[in-house]
Amino acid sequence: MAVTLKEVAERAGVSRSAVSRTFTQGASVSAKTRKKVEKAARDLGYSPSLIARSLATNRTKLIGLIANNFQNPVFLEVFDLYTRALQERNLRPLLVNLTDQTDPSASVQLLKQYSVDGVIVASSTLPPLFAHAFKEAQVPVVHAFGRFASTPDIHIVGIDNEHCGALAAETLQKHRYKRVAFLGGPQSATSAQDRGAGFTRRAKEIGLEIVSSLYADAYAYNSGQQAMRELLEDRRFEAVFCGDDLICMGAMDAARDAGLSIPQDVGFIGFNDMNMAAWQAYSLTTIRQPTSEIILSSVDLVVSMLDTPERAPEVRLFPCSVVERSTLRPV
Amino acid sequence: MAVTLKEVAERAGVSRSAVSRTFTQGASVSAKTRKKVEKAARDLGYSPSLIARSLATNRTKLIGLIANNFQNPVFLEVFDLYTRALQERNLRPLLVNLTDQTDPSASVQLLKQYSVDGVIVASSTLPPLFAHAFKEAQVPVVHAFGRFASTPDIHIVGIDNEHCGALAAETLQKHRYKRVAFLGGPQSATSAQDRGAGFTRRAKEIGLEIVSSLYADAYAYNSGQQAMRELLEDRRFEAVFCGDDLICMGAMDAARDAGLSIPQDVGFIGFNDMNMAAWQAYSLTTIRQPTSEIILSSVDLVVSMLDTPERAPEVRLFPCSVVERSTLRPV
DNA sequence: CTGTTTTTTGCAACCGGTTGCAAAATTTTC
DNA sequence: GAAAATTTTGCAACCGGTTGCAAAAAACAG
Numbered sequence: 197m198a199v200t201l202k203e204v205a206e207r208a209g210v211s212r213s214a215v216s217r218t219f220t221q222g223a224s225v226s227a228k229t230r231k232k233v234e235k236a237a238r239d240l241g242y243s244p245s246l247i248a249r250s251l252a253t254n255r256t257k258l259i260g261l262i263a264n265n266f267q268n269p270v271f272l273e274v275f276d277l278y279t280r281a282l283q284e285r286n287l288r289p290l291l292v293n294l295t296d297q298t299d300p301s302a303s304v305q306l307l308k309q310y311s312v313d314g315v316i317v318a319s320s321t322l323p324p325l326f327a328h329a330f331k332e333a334q335v336p337v338v339h340a341f342g343r344f345a346s347t348p349d350i351h352i353v354g355i356d357n358e359h360c361g362a363l364a365a366e367t368l369q370k371h372r373y374k375r376v377a378f379l380g381g382p383q384s385a386t387s388a389q390d391r392g393a394g395f396t397r398r399a400k401e402i403g404l405e406i407v408s409s410l411y412a413d414a415y416a417y418n419s420g421q422q423a424m425r426e427l428l429e430d431r432r433f434e435a436v437f438c439g440d441d442l443i444c445m446g447a448m449d450a451a452r453d454a455g456l457s458i459p460q461d462v463g464f465i466g467f468n469d470m471n472m473a474a475w476q477a478y479s480l481t482t483i484r485q486p487t488s489e490i491i492l493s494s495v496d497l498v499v500s501m502l503d504t505p506e507r508a509p510e511v512r513l514f515p516c517s518v519v520e521r522s523t524l525r526p527v
Numbered sequence: 528m529a530v531t532l533k534e535v536a537e538r539a540g541v542s543r544s545a546v547s548r549t550f551t552q553g554a555s556v557s558a559k560t561r562k563k564v565e566k567a568a569r570d571l572g573y574s575p576s577l578i579a580r581s582l583a584t585n586r587t588k589l590i591g592l593i594a595n596n597f598q599n600p601v602f603l604e605v606f607d608l609y610t611r612a613l614q615e616r617n618l619r620p621l622l623v624n625l626t627d628q629t630d631p632s633a634s635v636q637l638l639k640q641y642s643v644d645g646v647i648v649a650s651s652t653l654p655p656l657f658a659h660a661f662k663e664a665q666v667p668v669v670h671a672f673g674r675f676a677s678t679p680d681i682h683i684v685g686i687d688n689e690h691c692g693a694l695a696a697e698t699l700q701k702h703r704y705k706r707v708a709f710l711g712g713p714q715s716a717t718s719a720q721d722r723g724a725g726f727t728r729r730a731k732e733i734g735l736e737i738v739s740s741l742y743a744d745a746y747a748y749n750s751g752q753q754a755m756r757e758l759l760e761d762r763r764f765e766a767v768f769c770g771d772d773l774i775c776m777g778a779m780d781a782a783r784d785a786g787l788s789i790p791q792d793v794g795f796i797g798f799n800d801m802n803m804a805a806w807q808a809y810s811l812t813t814i815r816q817p818t819s820e821i822i823l824s825s826v827d828l829v830v831s832m833l834d835t836p837e838r839a840p841e842v843r844l845f846p847c848s849v850v851e852r853s854t855l856r857p858v
Numbered sequence: 859c860t861g862t863t864t865t866t867t868g869c870a871a872c873c874g875g876t877t878g879c880a881a882a883a884t885t886t887t888c
Numbered sequence: 889g890a891a892a893a894t895t896t897t898g899c900a901a902c903c904g905g906t907t908g909c910a911a912a913a914a915a916c917a918g
Contacts, residue, residue: 200903216906
């Protein structure tokens with residue numbers, strides 16, 4: 197069916213190796229044969245089979261991309277950036293959707309079977325153990341949006357969530373809030389834990405009183421909405437720090453539904469600065485997570501591991517910053 | 528490095544074919560050898576290389592998934608559903624992000640090189656010519672969310688956009704609107720054209736006056752917002768039909784920004800019924816596109832083509848329905 | 859023009875599986 | 889228990905490329 201190396205070789209009147217060499221980077225072929233081969237290939241509409249090449253070279257140019265949150269639109273930005281960054285480097289993403297049902301070890305197995313060249317775990321909710329499984333299986337792995345550890349045993353690219361939580365506390369204080377609430381992401385997520393911890397610690401330090409504290413059950417709109425309703429039962433807070441923009445939007449809608457206006461009756465600060473945070477209906481003051489830097493950096497990292505797999509584990513942290521919009525009262 | 532067939536065979540004391548057979552569906556092996564092989568494989572931690580298998584069987588279990596809109600959160604739902612549906616069928620998505628810069632023929636080439644078993648073009652904006660390229664290259668292809676044609680030459684799964692546009696007109700009439708505006712998706716998209724055409728036709732038939740008509744430049748929030756501002760310069764309409772929910776949200780925010788309230792001053796009807804349409808800040812009345820049915824059906828279709836590639840081109844259309852929320856005045 | 863060095867080329871083995879075929883082993887039949 | 893029918897097994901060729909190695913060709917030096 198498809199045109200093969202052999203046919204091209206015959207037509208060009210050269211050996212199969214000659215054809216192979218004209219199609220592999222940095223191999224030595226004379227200008228003359230290269231020309232002959234290229235003509236023959238063009239005539240026949242030949243393009244080398246990546247499968248066969250992969251088998252021979254033990255390289256697939258496939259990068260496993262593991263994600264487990266398809267509810268949060270941030271991830272669409274994430275996919276967009278990943279697919280583009282990989283495509284530019286002549287790599288392909290093999291997308292794995294890790295639902296709660298799927299057995300983690302199964303997907304390790306799976307990606308091993310496809311012999312992906314590397315894996316990017318793009319999730320702030322997956323436990324580190326997950327990325328480890330790949331390290332153990334000897335496949336280059338980087339955990340993007342993962343939990344920062346001072347003595348990492350795998351590559352981590354992300355932010356210092358603890359510090360960013362503290363930043364939220366400072367921002368609330370700057371806006372002269374005294375009593376606040378914390379509405380975090382799912383408690384099982386390391387990112388949610390760390391943001392909460394940093395927020396709590398710093399709040400204590402600067403005399404900001406946390407009157408309520410609650411973890412939503414997912415990084416999702418509905419979860420934020422529902423958690424906010426609960427929070428509203430005992431409304432002694434003047435502002436809420438939400439561990440995620442999407443949760444924050446749900447929370448804001450719940451607050452408005454209860455007849456509160458923002459920021460007059462209650463202030464909000466979110467986390468991520470997703471595209472939608474700038475929408476007029478929300479115009480969310482939020483902590484910006486440098487998504488695109490994290491993604492580019494994690495791709496670069498995984499690429500460099502292709503050549504030097506034994507690279508020492510590295511942590512790359514990017515700074516977050518406050519984006520002021522209109523959900524906190526003017527200072 | 529990785530454990531191979533041969534090593535398992537040696538350890539189990541059988542031939543390589545025996546090992547191969549215990550790992551391929553429907554091959555004949557005795558219970559006894561199967562047991563021996565399975566034990567050896569377990570001991571060694573063997574899992575067959577899909578690359579090698581692909582080379583031998585000429586099947587990769589890879590499905591190319593082509594998308595070109597990573598701005599619209601609907602596509603996150605789309606990716607979620609696709610990845611799950613494929614995973615359940617033991618197939619993997621190879622994601623191609625078709626930005627405006629990428630050369631279409633290059634990605635055809637690319638997917639051919641990876642010898643994907645099939646391709647799903649998931650886009651309502653790509654021209655049909657695109658899916659054709661795959662048909663020509665002899666790879667099973669279905670165009671999901673594609674333009675309906677009565678004499679299709681490739682498989683199409685989607686909706687009758689023309690009819691759905693008409694449905695929008697009827698809904699506006701039902702709510703006693705007389706003068707309306709049309710705010711479509713990008714004019715180059717067949718879906719936008721068809722929705723517009725159906726809307727216009729039906730409006731004329733039932734005596735609904737279309738006072739303005741405009742195409743946004745993308746299926747995106749900002750585009751909707753911007754187009755609405757333009758529309759507002761000459762506000763003779765009482766309601767707007769937006770060719771997409773996201774555009775509609777942008778438009779609503781623009782209207783609110785201009786001091787209008789919804790639905791008192793101006794009504795809105797969207798298209799898609801994406802998750803966010805139910806959000807309280809919008810609570811959008813919209814035409815529901817049966818995304819999940821379309822996706823499941825297109826996966827089934829592509830799967831069935833794997834076995835019978837010569838299947839006659841088929842069109843599968845799913846009905847849309849109106850979801851009433853609060854952006855049209857009560858009838 | 860010859861001898862040396864460098865570049866190009868083809869051979870053949872290999873990557874890790876699958877599969878048609880015939881021989882061997884097992885089961886069934888009488 | 890032998891013959892026939894059926895199932896299981898191993899051999900060997902194949903899928904479509906890459907690559908180390910040695911021979912051949914080309915380039916260079918004197």
